[in-house]
Amino acid sequence: MTEIAISAARSQLGDLVRRAAHGRERIALTDHGHVAAVMVSPQVLEDYEDSLAILQYELRKAQGDNSGRKKAGRTERCCSFPERRPRGAKERPGRSRCSRR
Structure with missing residues (x-):
């Protein structure tokens, strides 16, 4: 796995994405020496x-x-957002709380 600092990756982002996408290479982006993300x-x-x-x-x-x-x-859950209603609001019958449904 290739590691590269986030600050250095900014100028090479297009090349890094192509290497990950087409070369099946894993590229680790580091922040202060610690892996923060992997492409x-x-x-x-x-x-x-x-x-x-x-x-x-x-x-x-x-x-x-x-x-x-x-x-x-x-x-x-359908989605990862917590199910909340405004204080005092009642759930409407037949209506889903989730906007994805």
């Missing part, structure tokens, strides 16, 4: 996500849950 191609990211999903499935299978669903009691 990878969309294909590499997709490969990582696929591998993670397979490993999670195999773990659930090994633990005796091969349904592919999350265990009861765990809920997943």
Whole structure:
């Protein structure tokens, strides 16, 4: 993995993005010597996500849950924003709180 300081990356951003996107190279951007972010191609990211999903499935299978669903009691929100209403406002029936639905 190639490491480059954020300050140096500013002047080479186009080249770095092309290297990550087409060369399947991982490029770490450092801030004061610590890795702050990593650039990878969309294909590499997709490969990582696929591998993670397979490993999670195999773990659930090994633990005796091969349904592919999350265990009861765990809920997943539609979006990552906290669900808040203005003070005193009531939830309208039939209306979703999430704007994505």
